[in-house]
Amino acid sequence: MKRVLLLTRPICPPWDEGSKDFAYTLAKYARDFEVHLLTHGRIADLTGNVVQHLIYSSSKWNWMQKIRAYVFLIKEFLLKGGKDYDIIHSFFTPTKLNVFALELCLRNKKIKTIQTLATLRDDLYDAEKLKKIIHADFIITYSDYAKEKLEKLGFKNVKRIYPGIDINLFSPAPKKLELMKKFETTEDDFVINYTGEYVRLGDMDDIVSVFSDLAKENKNFKLHLAVRVKNRKDASKKEEVKKKFEEAGILDRVAFIDDGSYVMEDVFNLCDISIFPVRTMTGKFDIPLAVIEAMACGKPMIASNIERLRYFLNDNNSILINPGDREALKEKILYLYDNPEARGALGEKGMKFAREKFDIMKIVEEYEAVYKNM
Numbered sequence: 001m002k003r004v005l006l007l008t009r010p011i012c013p014p015w016d017e018g019s020k021d022f023a024y025t026l027a028k029y030a031r032d033f034e035v036h037l038l039t040h041g042r043i044a045d046l047t048g049n050v051v052q053h054l055i056y057s058s059s060k061w062n063w064m065q066k067i068r069a070y071v072f073l074i075k076e077f078l079l080k081g082g083k084d085y086d087i088i089h090s091f092f093t094p095t096k097l098n099v100f101a102l103e104l105c106l107r108n109k110k111i112k113t114i115q116t117l118a119t120l121r122d123d124l125y126d127a128e129k130l131k132k133i134i135h136a137d138f139i140i141t142y143s144d145y146a147k148e149k150l151e152k153l154g155f156k157n158v159k160r161i162y163p164g165i166d167i168n169l170f171s172p173a174p175k176k177l178e179l180m181k182k183f184e185t186t187e188d189d190f191v192i193n194y195t196g197e198y199v200r201l202g203d204m205d206d207i208v209s210v211f212s213d214l215a216k217e218n219k220n221f222k223l224h225l226a227v228r229v230k231n232r233k234d235a236s237k238k239e240e241v242k243k244k245f246e247e248a249g250i251l252d253r254v255a256f257i258d259d260g261s262y263v264m265e266d267v268f269n270l271c272d273i274s275i276f277p278v279r280t281m282t283g284k285f286d287i288p289l290a291v292i293e294a295m296a297c298g299k300p301m302i303a304s305n306i307e308r309l310r311y312f313l314n315d316n317n318s319i320l321i322n323p324g325d326r327e328a329l330k331e332k333i334l335y336l337y338d339n340p341e342a343r344g345a346l347g348e349k350g351m352k353f354a355r356e357k358f359d360i361m362k363i364v365e366e367y368e369a370v371y372k373n374m
Helices: 018-029 063-079 096-107 127-133 144-152 177-182 204-217 232-247 264-268 289-296 326-338 340-358 360-373
Strands: 003-007 034-038 050-053 087-090 112-117 138-141 158-160 190-194 221-225 254-256 273-276 301-304 319-321
Touching (some): 018 034, 018 289, 018 360, 063 096, 087 096, 138 144, 138 360, 144 158, 204 221, 204 232, 232 254, 273 289, 289 301, 289 340, 301 326, 319 326, 326 340
Parallel strands (some): 003 034, 003 087, 034 050, 138 158, 190 221, 190 273, 221 254, 273 301
């Protein structure tokens, strides 16, 4: 049985971050390999072929946790020679620093390396720099966008494998009454979900403006902001958003869902539609799992018509609008509100697409084929 080490940030609840969630799910369903996970605390629901290394002291990916990861790599690969592993599989977006850490693993030439790239960060690195920091034996991209770009740079060992989601979890389900009570949401509410970011995606002011108009015109509208506060800028923006809603007299129509006391499938199943009207994807994964997970739950998706999203979203499985077009966002939300049959049909198409392309069991099979052929 081949032994695979997954290099990731802390694997632990809450399951609200794309790369660690996917690595956890991959380990959970892989059967033909011994999978090694780097965790914060012990994860109870993993099978016997998963070896947990409890190296992290926090769920936060801060400098202390990065140091802990580097110390682990030094012990395992410089001191022990990496004798316990056949494959090193990194889920980090390449940077000079984490590539240096990965190079510690390359001293043993018998160990094969894989990099899964959720995004290239080609906003930070030009072609020559990308060539220097991407050097695994095999490269897996989340998107055809990244695969095509790498192939144009001369990389030959590239395969696109979509990120997987557990469709047994992310599927249509009744609303959880306890969450409805917690977020002060009723059966009469038309709930708009946004799972994105406060600052980095550039769309929060658009969402605030559009929802303010909608909520003033119709008391049935409710906004769920399932958005994590990642840093001081996010915290400041959240307070700014709350103040704007308070000044508009609609703060009671907004739920801030960010305390980690929930699972995302339940959050998606509380809503009627989900939106992702980003102005930029800079620094974001090419395929945001929050978009796919909402679609898998049967929720109609309104998203921005930008290049990276067009590689998997289209007019058949979602509604696409131009970035920053507030009138279009408002118009499409009202269209779905006024047309429940169209809303249901779009949700059904999106769900079918998500199940066909992103089912974790299919994705695990693709990864296992890669491992076997390494």
